Amino acid sequence: MLPLILPVVLPLLAAFLVMPLARMSALIARALGPIVLTTSLVLLLPCCLDPPAQPLVLAIGNFAPPLGIVFYGDRLALLFANAVALFFLLFWDWRGGNPQQARQDALMLLLAASATGLALSGDLFNLYVFYELAAVASFGLVSLSGTGPALVATVRYLLVSAFGSVLALAGIALLYLQTGTLNLAQLGIDPEPLQGPAGLLAFGLMVIGFGVKAELFPLNYWVPEVYASAPARISALLAGLISKLAVLILLRLLVLVYGDTAAPQILLFLGILTIFFGEFSAWRAQDFPRMIAFSSIGQLGLVFIAFSLSGSWGVLAGIAVALHHLLVKSALFGLAHRWSGSLQALTGSAQRTPLAAALFVLFALSLIGVPPLPGFWTKILVLAGLAQEGSALAFTGLGAILLVTAVEAHYLFRFALQLYEKVENAPAGFRSFWEFLPSLLLGAALLAVTLRINPVADRLRAITQQAADRSFYITQVFPQAAAHRKDQP
Amino acid sequence: MRNLAAVLFIGGLGFFLFVLFFRLPLGAPPLVAGAAILEEGGETVGAANLVTAVLLAYRGMDTLGELSILFAAATAVGLVLGRRQLVVSDPEGGFILRAGSDLLFPLLLVVGLYVILHGHLTPGGGFQGGVILAAAFFVPVLARPRRGLDHGLLSFVEGLAGAAFIGIGLWALFARDAFLEPLLGKGVLGHLFSAGTLPLLSMAVGLKVGAELAGLMTSLMEAEGRES
Numbered sequence: 001m002l003p004l005i006l007p008v009v010l011p012l013l014a015a016f017l018v019m020p021l022a023r024m025s026a027l028i029a030r031a032l033g034p035i036v037l038t039t040s041l042v043l044l045l046p047c048c049l050d051p052p053a054q055p056l057v058l059a060i061g062n063f064a065p066p067l068g069i070v071f072y073g074d075r076l077a078l079l080f081a082n083a084v085a086l087f088f089l090l091f092w093d094w095r096g097g098n099p100q101q102a103r104q105d106a107l108m109l110l111l112a113a114s115a116t117g118l119a120l121s122g123d124l125f126n127l128y129v130f131y132e133l134a135a136v137a138s139f140g141l142v143s144l145s146g147t148g149p150a151l152v153a154t155v156r157y158l159l160v161s162a163f164g165s166v167l168a169l170a171g172i173a174l175l176y177l178q179t180g181t182l183n184l185a186q187l188g189i190d191p192e193p194l195q196g197p198a199g200l201l202a203f204g205l206m207v208i209g210f211g212v213k214a215e216l217f218p219l220n221y222w223v224p225e226v227y228a229s230a231p232a233r234i235s236a237l238l239a240g241l242i243s244k245l246a247v248l249i250l251l252r253l254l255v256l257v258y259g260d261t262a263a264p265q266i267l268l269f270l271g272i273l274t275i276f277f278g279e280f281s282a283w284r285a286q287d288f289p290r291m292i293a294f295s296s297i298g299q300l301g302l303v304f305i306a307f308s309l310s311g312s313w314g315v316l317a318g319i320a321v322a323l324h325h326l327l328v329k330s331a332l333f334g335l336a337h338r339w340s341g342s343l344q345a346l347t348g349s350a351q352r353t354p355l356a357a358a359l360f361v362l363f364a365l366s367l368i369g370v371p372p373l374p375g376f377w378t379k380i381l382v383l384a385g386l387a388q389e390g391s392a393l394a395f396t397g398l399g400a401i402l403l404v405t406a407v408e409a410h411y412l413f414r415f416a417l418q419l420y421e422k423v424e425n426a427p428a429g430f431r432s433f434w435e436f437l438p439s440l441l442l443g444a445a446l447l448a449v450t451l452r453i454n455p456v457a458d459r460l461r462a463i464t465q466q467a468a469d470r471s472f473y474i475t476q477v478f479p480q481a482a483a484h485r486k487d488q489p
Numbered sequence: 490m491r492n493l494a495a496v497l498f499i500g501g502l503g504f505f506l507f508v509l510f511f512r513l514p515l516g517a518p519p520l521v522a523g524a525a526i527l528e529e530g531g532e533t534v535g536a537a538n539l540v541t542a543v544l545l546a547y548r549g550m551d552t553l554g555e556l557s558i559l560f561a562a563a564t565a566v567g568l569v570l571g572r573r574q575l576v577v578s579d580p581e582g583g584f585i586l587r588a589g590s591d592l593l594f595p596l597l598l599v600v601g602l603y604v605i606l607h608g609h610l611t612p613g614g615g616f617q618g619g620v621i622l623a624a625a626f627f628v629p630v631l632a633r634p635r636r637g638l639d640h641g642l643l644s645f646v647e648g649l650a651g652a653a654f655i656g657i658g659l660w661a662l663f664a665r666d667a668f669l670e671p672l673l674g675k676g677v678l679g680h681l682f683s684a685g686t687l688p689l690l691s692m693a694v695g696l697k698v699g700a701e702l703a704g705l706m707t708s709l710m711e712a713e714g715r716e717s
Contacts, residue, residue, distance in 0.1 A: 005662065012557055013655045016560065016648045017648050017651075020645045023645070060549065060667070060669060061547070061668065062670045067525055068548070069550045069551065107564055107568070110557055114554075114557070117554070129550075136561040136565065146569070180521035182522070197508065201505055
């Protein structure tokens with residue numbers, strides 16, 4: 001049970017201690033974060049590479065659910081928890097040198113703890129608490145540079161986020177008023193009272209609330225400003241990782257409670273709007289961070305469209321798109337560290353830093369969905385699912401995806417050609433490949449997945465099978481509920 | 490355009506709330522978890538104040554999260570405001586203000602500690618008592634702005650109190666294999682020494698909240714002083 005609790009608790013402990021420690025020894029304080037994150041990784045990695053047959057279920061404080069809080073680690077949750085430790089290590093501020101380093105490290109650790117909690121918790125209110133923690137910690141991190149635009153962007157982000165949080169909380173309260181419980185599994189046992197209009201309203205409020213971080217249209221207008229002014233590694237974590245964890249909450253609600261209602265249609269509709277907004281704005285963007293920020297909105301629209309598909313196909317497609325985007329977008333933001341100026345100023349960058357430009361082309365091809373890169377397979381999954389669905393809205397979604405793929409290809413190729421243009425004074429760009437090492441590693445991972453697509457797909461199918469099975473989740477948390485159910489014909 | 494969107498949003502929300510009002514089981518909500526906790530909470534946890542039993546035992550993880558949120562907010566404010574040495578320009582308060590703050594300090598201290606230590610018996614607990622403690626230390630600063638507060642000491646108390654909360658949780662993890670399970674026996678319901686580790690957790694919460702809020706308010710005041 002240690003892999004479930006320690007990766008959440010140890011970063012919190014380290015975050016509390018890092019500032020007092022920094023007064024005694026700067027070196028120990030600096031080492032604390034990486035040590036704790038590595039410990040989490042060591043604990044979680046075996047569970048992910050060789051997953052236990054049954055999910056890990058942990059009642060915190062030995063208070064049996066639904067009275068206490070339960071942590072639920074199925075393959076999907078463990079995979080995401082693992083990704084949190086891994087990506088925070090990749091995008092950790094290894095160089096340091098900030099006069100307020102201890103505070104910054106503390107906020108990073110708080111963000112890591114909350115992200116792990118978002119992946120593992122099986123209690124709606126507990127998820128909300130972790131979501132809030134992630135929000136508050138990210139406010140501090142995105143304003144790190146302290147410049148005027150960064151502060152303005154942060155205040156806007158704070159206002160949208162607070163608005164969303166209030167609505168999400170209202171949704172959770174509404175749900176509690178109708179069911180008397182906050183445990184996800186117990187909500188799933190008897191979802192009927194929630195499938196009426198009041199229940200759907202609760203879902204809508206939660207979609208708005210959690211949609212702020214998940215970059216859902218129309219709650220995403222904070223995204224480009226924040227990602228353009230925040231340090232690139234923070235943008236990488238927020239766009240790549242935290243947005244996916246917000247999506248994960250909605251996925252659990254969809255699988256356990258709202259699968260048979262109009263909720264998927266709402267998501268499909270919002271998803272279509274989101275990808276249109278994201279990709280067309282990206283096409284018009286004038287600088288590199290904004291371009292990939294808008295493109296990330298478009299990709300998350302694709303995730304929402306995928307999750308609206310019925311049955312386990314939708315879950316499979318959604319998780320595949322989400323994981324692909326996690327890898328690619330984090331890597332692209334890793335490049336944005338040096339390529340922060342306008343697109344024009346980057347013309348000819350390939351001359352000085354051919355490796356970085358080649359990496360960009362690789363990720364762009366995968367984003368567009370050129371075979372045999374993984375992006376192709378994820379898009380095919382969504383398109384095939386939409387075609388099977390057959391409704392008018394599904395065909396609209398299909399057309400929308402094909403159309404925006406063309407737009408996506410246009411702006412990404414336009415920039416790629418610009419990178420390879422011959423110019424007199426090529427911009428300096430990166431000093432050495434150490435500066436984009438995380439992107440390099442992620443690029444290698446992308447190629448590895450391309451070469452071994454079959455085993456990865458099998459693994460993904462096993463993950464999905466668990467995550468998409470409502471009664472499986474319920475019986476893992478409430479074994480007695482299953483027995484009770486079998487008695488009734 | 491913006492006004493139109495606002496009107497649409499408010500209209501929509503109003504409609505939803507109106508519809509909702511007639512559909513909800515107001516007055517007689519189903520209480521699945523709530524009823525069970527009311528039934529067995531006193532016996533299982535041993536705290537006369539069931540709210541504290543829920544906060545620190547049944548949903549202790551949430552409380553740890555809330556503590557971290559407050560900590561994240563205080564840290565982020567510190568990060569934005571910077572921490573240069575302060576040159577407070579506010580004049581010292583008059584005699585009445587200074588004498589009043591001197592008199593209030595011990596009173597606020599006692600009330601704050603009382604509320605924290607009796608959290609498992611009477612209404613109150615770590616969060617409420619912690620705010621009173623913060624006031625106890627902030628009122629003298631208002632009367633004598635030049636003296637300020639020792640931020641180093643505050644961050645030390647804050648960090649150790651937070652670590653103590655998690656430490657108690659980890660102790661339970663290694664002793665009973667369950668993070669944050671109450672230890673030390675339940676005692677007699679209603680006695681000061683009852684409810685196991687809950688009073689200790691209350692104390693940690695109170696000290697942490699107190700140190701955090703006192704530090705936060707002082708930094709805000711110092712930032713204001715710098716600007717003027």
